[in-house]
Amino acid sequence: MRPKTPRGIQIKRLDQIEVMRRAGLVVSAGLEAMATAAAPGVTTLELDAVGRDVLASHGAKSSFLRYGAGMGLPPYPAVVCLSVNEEVVHGIPGSRVLRDGDILSIDFGAIVDGWHGDAARTVIVGEAPQKVRDLIEATRLAMWAGIAAVRVGARIGDVSAAIEASVKGHDGRKYGIVREYTGHGIGSAMHQPPDVPNWGHPRRGPRIVQGMALAIEPMLTLGTERVVEGADEWTVSTADGSWAAHWEDTVAVTPDGLWVLTEPDGGAAELASRGVRCGGQCE
Numbered sequence: 001m002r003p004k005t006p007r008g009i010q011i012k013r014l015d016q017i018e019v020m021r022r023a024g025l026v027v028s029a030g031l032e033a034m035a036t037a038a039a040p041g042v043t044t045l046e047l048d049a050v051g052r053d054v055l056a057s058h059g060a061k062s063s064f065l066r067y068g069a070g071m072g073l074p075p076y077p078a079v080v081c082l083s084v085n086e087e088v089v090h091g092i093p094g095s096r097v098l099r100d101g102d103i104l105s106i107d108f109g110a111i112v113d114g115w116h117g118d119a120a121r122t123v124i125v126g127e128a129p130q131k132v133r134d135l136i137e138a139t140r141l142a143m144w145a146g147i148a149a150v151r152v153g154a155r156i157g158d159v160s161a162a163i164e165a166s167v168k169g170h171d172g173r174k175y176g177i178v179r180e181y182t183g184h185g186i187g188s189a190m191h192q193p194p195d196v197p198n199w200g201h202p203r204r205g206p207r208i209v210q211g212m213a214l215a216i217e218p219m220l221t222l223g224t225e226r227v228v229e230g231a232d233e234w235t236v237s238t239a240d241g242s243w244a245a246h247w248e249d250t251v252a253v254t255p256d257g258l259w260v261l262t263e264p265d266g267g268a269a270e271l272a273s274r275g276v277r278c279g280g281q282c283e
Helices: 015-037 043-057 129-149 156-168 268-273
Strands: 080-084 085-091 103-112 115-124 183-185 192-196 213-216 217-222 225-230 237-238 245-248 251-253 259-260
Touching: 015 043, 015 080, 015 103, 015 115, 015 251, 015 259, 043 080, 043 103, 043 156, 043 213, 085 245, 103 245, 115 129, 115 245, 115 251, 129 156, 129 213, 129 217, 129 245, 129 251, 129 268, 156 213, 183 251, 192 213, 259 268
Parallel strands: none
Antiparallel strands: 080 085, 080 103, 085 237, 103 115, 183 192, 183 213, 213 251, 217 245, 225 237, 251 259
16 A cells, blocks of 8 residues: 655655755755864854855855745845854854854755755864753764654654764763754755654654655754744754754655655765665765
């Protein structure tokens, strides 16, 4: 029996996923370029210019620029969200100068032929204390735990539970899991159903079927889960001033397995280390 398509969720053909892979590779290139350029003395606006150059060189459009127009939000003015230290997500590039020891979350999206890719990384500018490095690694591992839980027949709650279990599995470390912002479906729009929370209970939520694409994106803090929105109506920061990290990848469910569209190798290495089959054109 053919699995029932979850209501409201866009199911992609393989040729459409292949276009999303092209968008994902643009995102990957942009993240790498901006992470390399992030150094003491560089402004976040200068990094936005790096992101714009990557999009232009690949003939891609920005998923972020002017996002929010017509939605009751001020149109987002940049092609990348750059969030520093206590800023969790949606930081607007500007005159802020990066300093040695800062951490920077880079969230970048691209559109190729109408299909989106979306990913984020948190990087250290210079050197940072071990607890900050541990926070970043815990966030990265939580993302991969969530990705590894994506499989045909599972439910979104299984992904959420895997992320939460990963976060809670660090002996001696307790991190806040941001609840107000979640992962999401992605395809011909950047944000689509279903929401993918970073906490929850297994065996709940929409069932995962072939052709789904999801953006998995945990956000962790060194303090509590509470966040506040800035006066610009975009920048989200921790309520207690603790530092935060953010990791995200776009993953598609193909006939052959998972394809992490925003990883250069398609997710092959990380998936193999977790015993998960890599589908698509993993390298």
